[in-house]
Amino acid sequence: MPPRLLPAFKPDWLAASALTERLLFVDATMLMHLSRGLTFDPLRSAEVLDNALCALDEKTGYVSQMQAWVRGGGLHNGECPTLPTGRIVVDVTEAMNAERKIIHSAAILNMEKEAGIAPVLFLSMVSPALDIGMRVEVPLRAVLLGNPPLENTYTVYLHSLLTSEGKELVYYGITKRGWNLRFNEHTRFAIAQKSRRLFARTLRDLITARADELFGVQDGKPKLRGLITTIIATGLSHAEALDVEEAMVDKYSLAAKHPNGLNMIPGGVAGLRRAASFRRKK
Numbered sequence: 001m002p003p004r005l006l007p008a009f010k011p012d013w014l015a016a017s018a019l020t021e022r023l024l025f026v027d028a029t030m031l032m033h034l035s036r037g038l039t040f041d042p043l044r045s046a047e048v049l050d051n052a053l054c055a056l057d058e059k060t061g062y063v064s065q066m067q068a069w070v071r072g073g074g075l076h077n078g079e080c081p082t083l084p085t086g087r088i089v090v091d092v093t094e095a096m097n098a099e100r101k102i103i104h105s106a107a108i109l110n111m112e113k114e115a116g117i118a119p120v121l122f123l124s125m126v127s128p129a130l131d132i133g134m135r136v137e138v139p140l141r142a143v144l145l146g147n148p149p150l151e152n153t154y155t156v157y158l159h160s161l162l163t164s165e166g167k168e169l170v171y172y173g174i175t176k177r178g179w180n181l182r183f184n185e186h187t188r189f190a191i192a193q194k195s196r197r198l199f200a201r202t203l204r205d206l207i208t209a210r211a212d213e214l215f216g217v218q219d220g221k222p223k224l225r226g227l228i229t230t231i232i233a234t235g236l237s238h239a240e241a242l243d244v245e246e247a248m249v250d251k252y253s254l255a256a257k258h259p260n261g262l263n264m265i266p267g268g269v270a271g272l273r274r275a276a277s278f279r280r281k282k
Helices: 013-022 028-034 042-060 062-071 179-191 198-214 238-253 268-281
Strands: 087-096 102-111 120-126 133-139 154-163 168-175 224-236
Touching (some): 013 042, 168 238, 198 224, 224 238
Antiparallel strands (some): 154 168, 154 224
């Protein structure tokens, strides 16, 4: 069995609201919502992120430009502003130092080859149980002040499982409760309930093989080497989320069409119809 996972950070919405009032650019409540279920400390991360964005804005004025765009309606009023020199990637990393204290740091990267693409926030960490890299990719706009609340809206997410064979196995889904709460359910279904669904089964096999490797077992089986979760879109209505999921699954991850896809049925409304058909046949 895999090593025991550390408990997730317990959301403190009052503390997040109070912190948000002191920050210049970052909405800590948004960051807390989008990182629910992670061990990542969203309060400290929000502070570190805001400091990094303040430094970037002093040099370029770009974050203030994005903030004005968000407050003006965001995507409803056109595409997100970008820099002609490259795509801004803000990487907030959670790590443990030699004294076993958790530290957070931020780095701002300018990806020249990705100029014209909207900026993104990386939340980078190492799984304490499996000793593998993990990263959450969130549109930077989603954590800036001025967005409408995320409560009662939907998120479309992508899980990418990186394997020891160099493969990237992909799964798209939607949720209203927080993407990582749903991922934790997938993990429980995979490990404890031994679900036979393709995503859960694949996740179980990769995790178990990695855990065995940590215990010194060399069996030649594919092992989990990393996990990347990408927030494709957030703050959506149910209908909007279904449309996005259906398009993404069909284009990238439907197992019947794509060798590295882990979605067994179509996404969106088509998937709901397929699932209803399965239930009627039982």
